Amino acid sequence: MGIVVQKYGGSSVADAAGIKRVAQRIVNTKKAGHQVVVVVSAMGDTTDDLIDLANEVSPLPPARELDMLLTAGERISMAVLAMAIHDLGHEARSFTGSQAGVITDAEHGRAKIIDVTPGRIEAAIGEGAIAIVAGFQGVSQTTKDITTLGRGGSDTTAVALAVALKADVCEIYSDVDGIFTADPRIEPRARKVPRISYEETLEMAAQGAKILHLRCVEYARRYDMPIHVRSSFSEKEGTWVVKAEDVVQEDTMEAAIITGVAHDRSQAKITVVGVPDKPGEAAAIFRAVAEAQINIDMIVQNVSAAATSLTDISFTLPAGEGQTAMTALSRLKDAVGFDSLQYDDSVGKVSIVGAGMSSSPGISARFFEALSEAGVNIEMISTSEIRVSVVVAETQVEAAVNAAHAAFDLGSDEIEAVVYGGTGR
Amino acid sequence: MGIVVQKYGGSSVADAAGIKRVAQRIVNTKKAGHQVVVVVSAMGDTTDDLIDLANEVSPLPPARELDMLLTAGERISMAVLAMAIHDLGHEARSFTGSQAGVITDAEHGRAKIIDVTPGRIEAAIGEGAIAIVAGFQGVSQTTKDITTLGRGGSDTTAVALAVALKADVCEIYSDVDGIFTADPRIEPRARKVPRISYEETLEMAAQGAKILHLRCVEYARRYDMPIHVRSSFSEKEGTWVVKAEDVVQEDTMEAAIITGVAHDRSQAKITVVGVPDKPGEAAAIFRAVAEAQINIDMIVQNVSAAATSLTDISFTLPAGEGQTAMTALSRLKDAVGFDSLQYDDSVGKVSIVGAGMSSSPGISARFFEALSEAGVNIEMISTSEIRVSVVVAETQVEAAVNAAHAAFDLGSDEIEAVVYGGTGR
Numbered sequence: 001m002g003i004v005v006q007k008y009g010g011s012s013v014a015d016a017a018g019i020k021r022v023a024q025r026i027v028n029t030k031k032a033g034h035q036v037v038v039v040v041s042a043m044g045d046t047t048d049d050l051i052d053l054a055n056e057v058s059p060l061p062p063a064r065e066l067d068m069l070l071t072a073g074e075r076i077s078m079a080v081l082a083m084a085i086h087d088l089g090h091e092a093r094s095f096t097g098s099q100a101g102v103i104t105d106a107e108h109g110r111a112k113i114i115d116v117t118p119g120r121i122e123a124a125i126g127e128g129a130i131a132i133v134a135g136f137q138g139v140s141q142t143t144k145d146i147t148t149l150g151r152g153g154s155d156t157t158a159v160a161l162a163v164a165l166k167a168d169v170c171e172i173y174s175d176v177d178g179i180f181t182a183d184p185r186i187e188p189r190a191r192k193v194p195r196i197s198y199e200e201t202l203e204m205a206a207q208g209a210k211i212l213h214l215r216c217v218e219y220a221r222r223y224d225m226p227i228h229v230r231s232s233f234s235e236k237e238g239t240w241v242v243k244a245e246d247v248v249q250e251d252t253m254e255a256a257i258i259t260g261v262a263h264d265r266s267q268a269k270i271t272v273v274g275v276p277d278k279p280g281e282a283a284a285i286f287r288a289v290a291e292a293q294i295n296i297d298m299i300v301q302n303v304s305a306a307a308t309s310l311t312d313i314s315f316t317l318p319a320g321e322g323q324t325a326m327t328a329l330s331r332l333k334d335a336v337g338f339d340s341l342q343y344d345d346s347v348g349k350v351s352i353v354g355a356g357m358s359s360s361p362g363i364s365a366r367f368f369e370a371l372s373e374a375g376v377n378i379e380m381i382s383t384s385e386i387r388v389s390v391v392v393a394e395t396q397v398e399a400a401v402n403a404a405h406a407a408f409d410l411g412s413d414e415i416e417a418v419v420y421g422g423t424g425r
Numbered sequence: 426m427g428i429v430v431q432k433y434g435g436s437s438v439a440d441a442a443g444i445k446r447v448a449q450r451i452v453n454t455k456k457a458g459h460q461v462v463v464v465v466s467a468m469g470d471t472t473d474d475l476i477d478l479a480n481e482v483s484p485l486p487p488a489r490e491l492d493m494l495l496t497a498g499e500r501i502s503m504a505v506l507a508m509a510i511h512d513l514g515h516e517a518r519s520f521t522g523s524q525a526g527v528i529t530d531a532e533h534g535r536a537k538i539i540d541v542t543p544g545r546i547e548a549a550i551g552e553g554a555i556a557i558v559a560g561f562q563g564v565s566q567t568t569k570d571i572t573t574l575g576r577g578g579s580d581t582t583a584v585a586l587a588v589a590l591k592a593d594v595c596e597i598y599s600d601v602d603g604i605f606t607a608d609p610r611i612e613p614r615a616r617k618v619p620r621i622s623y624e625e626t627l628e629m630a631a632q633g634a635k636i637l638h639l640r641c642v643e644y645a646r647r648y649d650m651p652i653h654v655r656s657s658f659s660e661k662e663g664t665w666v667v668k669a670e671d672v673v674q675e676d677t678m679e680a681a682i683i684t685g686v687a688h689d690r691s692q693a694k695i696t697v698v699g700v701p702d703k704p705g706e707a708a709a710i711f712r713a714v715a716e717a718q719i720n721i722d723m724i725v726q727n728v729s730a731a732a733t734s735l736t737d738i739s740f741t742l743p744a745g746e747g748q749t750a751m752t753a754l755s756r757l758k759d760a761v762g763f764d765s766l767q768y769d770d771s772v773g774k775v776s777i778v779g780a781g782m783s784s785s786p787g788i789s790a791r792f793f794e795a796l797s798e799a800g801v802n803i804e805m806i807s808t809s810e811i812r813v814s815v816v817v818a819e820t821q822v823e824a825a826v827n828a829a830h831a832a833f834d835l836g837s838d839e840i841e842a843v844v845y846g847g848t849g850r
Binding site for chain 1: 426441445446475478481482483484488489490491493494497500501503505507508509511512517518519524540545569571625780
């Protein structure tokens with residue numbers, strides 16, 4: 001009798017009806033002979049509502065207290081879910097992150113898990129109960145204060161518990177049927193991928209695919225914990241995220257050249273115009289951005305115009321950090337001596353990802369040709385071993401995804417994706 | 426520099442504005458040179474909303490999970506209150522009941538405090554911070570599960586913490602200025618009592634006065650912790666609840682004969698009609714009621730009519746338990762052989778309370794005369810050392826309170842009470 005860890009996001013438990021549906025699903029898993037541990041996010045908009053409440057009394061609430069406040073969200077959803085399971089005649093016990101042994105560092109709002117000691121969870125499932133654990137939260141090893149794990153925290157809680165409990169699988173439920181060859185909302189022929197490697201999933205997530213957070217995939221990869229990504233609204237098999245050796249194409253017995261197309265509309269592009277083309281100038285610019293804690297993604301430096309010895313440097317970054325970066329760079333204007341700053345948040349990034357890419361020459365060329373034929377103008381390019389990304393105008397993102405999807409023959413003949421809207425945390 | 430424990434009820438922290446007002450008040454206490462520990466209830470209707478949510482998924486939610494759910498309410502209010510204090514430039518740290526060391530038995534929904542180990546609270550205030558503690562909750566010593574303390578739980582948390590911390594005083598804030606000689610809503614000449622003994626307060630609370638819960642007064646009496654009952658909406662001195670020796674009338678240097686008039690409209694009366702007047706019948710009736718966990722209050726047995734050897738037995742009980750009691754008694758009809766059951770929830774209880782009563786003869790007579798002159802018909806009577814209570818028709822409760830208040834000259838010349846509505850838990 002193996003252990004199954006299931007994680008349900010906020011959209012799956014948005015209201016009483018959703019909670020009852022999830023409860024039935026959990027009971028079905030239990031009846032199928034598994035020991036079941038469930039990690040749950042806060043219901044629907046609870047977290048946003050709590051943040052609004054905090055902002056009503058304080059423009060910059062202390063991080064310790066914000067964590068104390070936000071963890072009330074999962075406390076509510078997990079207790080109500082346990083009640084709903086109880087109502088179906090099965091015993092369920094809810095546990096806070098602290099009670100479940102999720103030990104973190106003391107970085108409020110973005111704590112890292114440093115240990116998981118799930119003694120109470122093991123006892124509960126050993127006694128035949130279903131254990132419900134609050135996602136997204138833990139307790140600081142040093143201060144004993146309640147912490148939250150930040151973005152992707154609930155997924156990470158689920159994987160970390162699965163590893164600590166030596167579970168057979170960690171099932172991550174959302175409102176999407178699995179990981180698709182492209183976002184089904186913009187590519188109707190997108191096909192669900194049955195199996196995908198941790199590495200490809202990491203690239204897909206990093207390039208904007210919203211199914212799984214980087215952090216939880218990284219954790220799963222480190223400990224080789226299979227993740228089954230599936231929808232809480234259907235009974236279909238989803239996508240298995242496993243180690244690369246276990247991903248084999250049925251026909252070729254080799255990895256697919258291209259597994260999927262990811263896109264990301266949340267990026268912005270900053271161009272520093274007229275930078276003197278001499279050593280140290282680019283370094284000064286990126287040091288200023290780094291000191292402002294901005295994560296930059298792609299960088300392009302144009303060849304300098306010989307007549308002026310001036311060059312333009314462009315880079316992309318999350319649009320949410322654009323204002324901070326512009327402010328930090330403005331302060332450098334006189335010291336570096338550049339002409340001006342340009343900010344453009346109407347850009348998007350489109351990436352093709354595939355583990356077979358490194359052994360198949362000509363992939364980039366085929367990608368760029370397809371974009372060209374579709375009339376898509378490439379602004380920037382970056383690559384990794386298993387990925388090629390381009391930045392294009394935001395209005396051309398959809399055309400670019402469709403072109404790439406067709407060029408690598410990723411589509412199915414029928415429309416199988418059902419997207420229910422919204423994502424949890 | 427003494428320790429002050431303050432407790433704020435749900436009506437005082439019903440919204441962001443209330444929380445900010447309370448925060449300012451706490452900061453003022455801190456600035457006055459005290460170490461401050463605050464116990465807070467859930468905001469406004471939060472608890473009711475959470476119960477509604479629970480009932481949406483389960484008609485009878487398991488007690489352990491209901492406690493887990495309800496304790497989210499104080500988690501929210503305490504974190505937001507800490508933020509509001511932080512926003513005023515003072516450090517505040519919130520603590521759950523468990524973190525504050527409120528150790529209870531495992532009786533979910535009505536746990537009893539068995540120990541308080543406030544090490545983290547002492548550390549926080551020792552470092553100059555204001556400690557905010559969730560009322561109404563604790564952690565079970567045996568199961569380590571989260572518990573709630575039931576009715577009066579937040580007041581009791583405050584007194585228990587004050588005792589454990591050796592505080593100078595436990596201040597209980599609500600929306601009323603203190604304890605009054607009668608409910609100001611029905612007796613406009615009601616006067617705030619400056620000092621009252623634990624024993625009188627217990628009688629007032631037991632007889633329906635809603636300011637303090639029995640349980641917290643009992644705890645304060647056992648450890649002689651002074652309680653200062655006051656309003657969070659004004660700066661006025663409230664009522665000090667202290668030991669009897671410390672309650673002295675300024676004019677007579679003796680306890681007041683009558684301290685106040687309490688009333689209670691939440692009672693119902695059951696009459697068992699035509700009970701055979703032989704040994705054991707009354708016992709069978711009250712055993713049935715006791716087995717149904719019903720708390721009965723007053724009992725009256727009429728003299729049996731000689732011709733029939735049948736008697737009527739009446740008793741009062743909380744109206745909320747009326748249905749359960751009627752069902753339990755109905756089952757006895759054939760075994761005991763009574764004629765019928767009558768249920769009347771349009772009754773009320775009016776009590777006069779005063780420590781000086783026992784040494785002043787004629788108090789009952791004066792009370793009954795006053796009621797008679799006001800045209801109030803007495804249905805039942807009970808007394809203690811420091812109390813006389815009568816049951817009257819609900820429509821006559823107000824007249825009875827007014828008559829008693831006037832008969833014992835309790836009123837002030839001016840209207841001083843301000844009632845803001847609502848009570849916390």
